[in-house]
Amino acid sequence: MSDAFIYRVKAAQRDLIERCGGIERAVAITEFSKSQVGRWNNPNDPDLMPIGAVRALEHDCRQPLITAVMAEASGRRLSDPEAERQSEVNVLSAHAEVMRLSGELANSVAVAIADGHFTPTEATAVDRVAANLEKAMSDLRAMAAVVKARGGMSANLRLVGGEEG
Incomplete structure (x- = not known):
């Protein structure tokens, strides 16, 4: 196994524990010790x-x-x-979150590379943001798949400040 793969698994473990409510809750769910979950x-x-x-x-x-x-x-x-739940996502909101x-x-x-050195702690911080971006991109892609499958849909666009009629 490559180091990069192990780092990805470790990052996913951390994200999984966080999304389940933290170390204490992960202990309750898995029945492993607090030190092991730590x-x-x-x-x-x-x-x-x-x-x-x-x-x-x-x-x-509910996140694999x-x-x-x-x-x-x-x-x-x-x-x-x-994927069907993604059809209700506003395309502009999904795009805004990705941006x-x-x-x-x-x-x-x-910020991490400003001093000319990229530390493991800085890499962890960057990875956390990248994980959130990856989820937002996945949500946007799932919504796009639903739109394609349905042959299109309203982008929920409206004119702001225009005349109502």
Whole structure:
């Protein structure tokens, strides 16, 4: 296994624990010790979650974060069974979120490299923003897929300040 893959899994573990409500709640869900869950949450600790814990946490937050990393490592992607819910997302709002997070990512990288050294802590901060951007992009892509499947839909655009009629 490559170091990059391990770092992606570790980042997904951290995100999964966070989305399930933190270390204490992950302990309650998985029935592993607080110190073990803390090791999974620590990007500098080599411990990886066993499949049972991954499954329990992904089921709890309804987000297959680690499973998606595993699929990507095999050249695959997961499909979203809730793609229909994306049809209700306003295209402008979805696009705005992607743009906002893109700017935040650019800023995070700029701050991290401003002194000429990119530390592991800075890399972790950048990775967190990138994970949020990745989710926003996934949401936008899922919405676009629904629009294509339906043959188009209203973009919920309206003229502001125009005459009503």
